[in-house]
Each structure stands twice: as C-alpha cells, then as structure tokens.
Amino acid sequence: MASYETEHAADAPQSNQTRRPDMSSLYSLISEITPERPEQRTRQHAVPVPGDVSAAFRGLAEAFQVMQRDNENADSDLLQELISNLLSTAERPPTEVKGVDEEYIAKLERVNIKKVKKDAECPICGNEFSEDLYPLLVRLPCHETHVFDLECIRPWLLLNGTCPLDRVDLAKKERERKQKQLEEIKKNAAPEDEEEEWDGLYG
Numbered sequence: 124m125a126s127y128e129t130e131h132a133a134d135a136p137q138s139n140q141t142r143r144p145d146m147s148s149l150y151s152l153i154s155e156i157t158p159e160r161p162e163q164r165t166r167q168h169a170v171p172v173p174g175d176v177s178a179a180f181r182g183l184a185e186a187f188q189v190m191q192r193d194n195e196n197a198d199s200d201l202l203q204e205l206i207s208n209l210l211s212t213a214e215r216p217p218t219e220v221k222g223v224d225e226e227y228i229a230k231l232e233r234v235n236i237k238k239v240k241k242d243a244e245c246p247i248c249g250n251e252f253s254e255d256l257y258p259l260l261v262r263l264p265c266h267e268t269h270v271f272d273l274e275c276i277r278p279w280l281l282l283n284g285t286c287p288l289d290r291v292d293l294a295k296k297e298r299e300r301k302q303k304q305l306e307e308i309k310k311n312a313a314p315e316d317e318e319e320e321w322d323g324l325y326g
C-alpha cells in the first residue's frame with residue numbers, strides 16, 4: 124500500500140497548474156519585520172533592518188514573477204503592477220511595514236466555492252477557483268466581489284495591507300478600529316469622569 128507521501132508525490136504533476144511558489148522562507152522573513160508581533164522576532168524590540176524589509180518585498184516580487192512565468196493564467200496587468208510596486212518598495216524600504224497581521228488574515232471572511240460564479244478567478248494568479256483541488260477563498264471587507272485565494276492575497280496583505288483591486292488601505296482601517304476600541308476601553312475604565320458629567324447635567 125502506498126504511503127501518504129508517495130501518493131501525494133504521484134499527485135503532484137497533476138496539481139501543477141494551481142501550484143504556487145513555496146513561500147515558507149518568505150513568511151518567516153515577514154514575521155521578522157512586521158511590527159505587530161515583536162515577541163516573535165528573533166531580534167527582539169528591534170526596528171526591522173532595512174535590508175530585511177527590502178528582502179521581503181523583493182522575495183514576494185520574485186514569487187509573483189515565478190507565478191507569472193510558470194502559470195499561463197497569471198498574465199494580468201494587475202499582477203505586473205503588484206510586481207513593479209513590490210520591486211520599487213524593495214528599492215526604498217519603509218522603516219515600518221504597514222501591513223495587516225496574521226490575526227487579521229485569520230479573521231477574513233472565508234467564501235464557499237459554491238457561492239462564487241463558476242468561472243470566477245483569483246485576480247492575482249488568474250486561476251479559476253473551481254480548478255483548485257482544495258480552494259480556500261477569502262473576501263476582503265472593501266467589496267463583496269473582492270475574493271482571492273487565501274495564499275495569493277496573504278503575503279501581499281502582510282506586506283502592504285491594501286486591496287490590490289481598489290487600493291483600500293485595510294491595514295490603516297484596522298489600526299483605526301483598534302485605536303477606537305482602545306479608547307472605548309479607556310472610557311469605560313474611567314467611571315469617575317462620567318459621574319462628574321452626570322452631576323453637571325442634573326446638578
């Protein structure tokens with residue numbers, strides 16, 4: 124009987140069409156430079172090294188270029204634009220990476236493959252979602268039609284935090300939401316101030 128590994132190795136050529144470049148080393152680099160989880164960095168409390176930031180942006184550009192080269196569906200102007208964008212950021216790396224964190228990615232709305240049009244495709248890799256053996260789709264909160272393969276949009280969002288289609292700055296919105304939440308908590312934790320206000324009203 125074939126083992127799990129050999130079975131899957133035998134499957135590999137058929138799933139070539141939707142195969143994406145291996146991004147595991149890119150993800151560990153991204154976790155080094157994103158500001159949200161400083162405790163996960165090996166160099167704790169350090170501002171990200173500009174060279175690391177450059178390498179991450181260049182790494183994703185290269186992964187997208189591999190996609191562009193090996194996948195005939197990945198010939199969109201959008202993908203080309205994302206690559207140019209990543210390369211120019213790599214040239215002039217920002218001091219802080221303003222993407223979203225993994226927690227945000229984990230909370231993105233998952234979309235059932237049965238709920239999208241039969242021929243709907245991922246705007247990044249150009250593959251039809253239905254061609255994927257194990258489709259894992261997410262919808263961005265900016266627009267109901269902005270649906271992507273999770274693994275295509277994840278690295279982009281971690282680094283840039285924007286929707287590639289309409290450039291809505293999701294990371295900024297999330298930072299604002301968290302800030303507001305923090306202010307709410309502070310407000311609720313200071314009942315004395317509120318009492319004074321009430322006294323003023325009825326006094």
Ligand SMILES: [Zn+2]
Pocket residue numbers: 245246247248249250271272275
């Ligand atoms: Zn995709």
Ligand SMILES: [Zn+2]
Pocket residue numbers: 263265266269286287288289290291
């Ligand atoms: Zn969008």
